[in-house]
Amino acid sequence: MIKxxxxxxxxxxxxxxxxxxxxxxxxxxxxAKPIMQxxxxxPEVTKFESHVYFSKEASRGGSGVAGGGCGCN
Amino acid sequence: xxxxxxxxxxxxxxALMALETGDTLPQNIQEQLKLDSDxxxxxxxFASWCxxxxxxLPLIANLYNNKVSEVVGINVDKNKEDGEKLVNKLSLPxxxxxxxxxxxxETFNPLGFPAVYYVKNGQILNVIFGAVEEIDKKITEDIKxxx
Numbered sequence: 001m002i003k004x005x006x007x008x009x010x011x012x013x014x015x016x017x018x019x020x021x022x023x024x025x026x027x028x029x030x031x032a033k034p035i036m037q038x039x040x041x042x043p044e045v046t047k048f049e050s051h052v053y054f055s056k057e058a059s060r061g062g063s064g065v066a067g068g069g070c071g072c073n
Numbered sequence: 074x075x076x077x078x079x080x081x082x083x084x085x086x087x088a089l090m091a092l093e094t095g096d097t098l099p100q101n102i103q104e105q106l107k108l109d110s111d112x113x114x115x116x117x118x119f120a121s122w123c124x125x126x127x128x129x130l131p132l133i134a135n136l137y138n139n140k141v142s143e144v145v146g147i148n149v150d151k152n153k154e155d156g157e158k159l160v161n162k163l164s165l166p167x168x169x170x171x172x173x174x175x176x177x178x179e180t181f182n183p184l185g186f187p188a189v190y191y192v193k194n195g196q197i198l199n200v201i202f203g204a205v206e207e208i209d210k211k212i213t214e215d216i217k218x219x220x
Contacts, residue, residue, distance in 0.1 A: 029122045
């Protein structure tokens with residue numbers, strides 16, 4: 001019984017892995033929205049947070065990427 | 074049973090394949106895009122949410138107006154209205170196909186957006202994926218090389 005349960009569990013886990021679907025370039029509409037950027041719609045929030053980080057850690061940089069996630073370089 | 078599974082696996086792999094340089098477009102796509110033989114076409118995939126596409130489209134429109142190349146635009150927006158809004162805003166002069174059911178883009182399966190394909194006699198001669206600075210100059214040079 002335990003073996004059957006383990007088998008069922010492992011099969012369901014592997015099936016879960018197979019359901020992970022790659023997001024194609026033409027499906028990135030949601031990712032390209034401005035809200036998906038780091039800091040969201042308000043750049044001043046990011047600016048404030050980076051200021052606090054710099055004050056506490058005495059270091060800055062390495063906290064952002066270019067683009068909004070639409071996959072157009 | 075095994076045969077059926079193997080066939081389904083084979084067809085699922087075929088569906089994932091992308092059209093690449095040297096491939097011939099399926100006849101139904103050539104008809105849908107109304108491609109004449111012996112003309113070089115620039116097929117441009119774009120969407121209203123793609124910033125780089127919006128930057129490149131006016132430059133590609135200039136190429137079409139200056140008769141550098143035939144152009145067919147393929148809009149892949151979920152909502153056709155979004156695509157039409159962009160087309161009207163930019164006053165795009167070339168023919169546009171609205172691929173709302175994603176049949177075309179899934180067949181071409183480009184690696185990135187914007188995606189530009191050069192097609193002559195139904196055959197893909199070259200592809201450009203992603204944003205390119207001064208795309209008009211790049212396309213003009215490529216068209217000269219093809220002709």
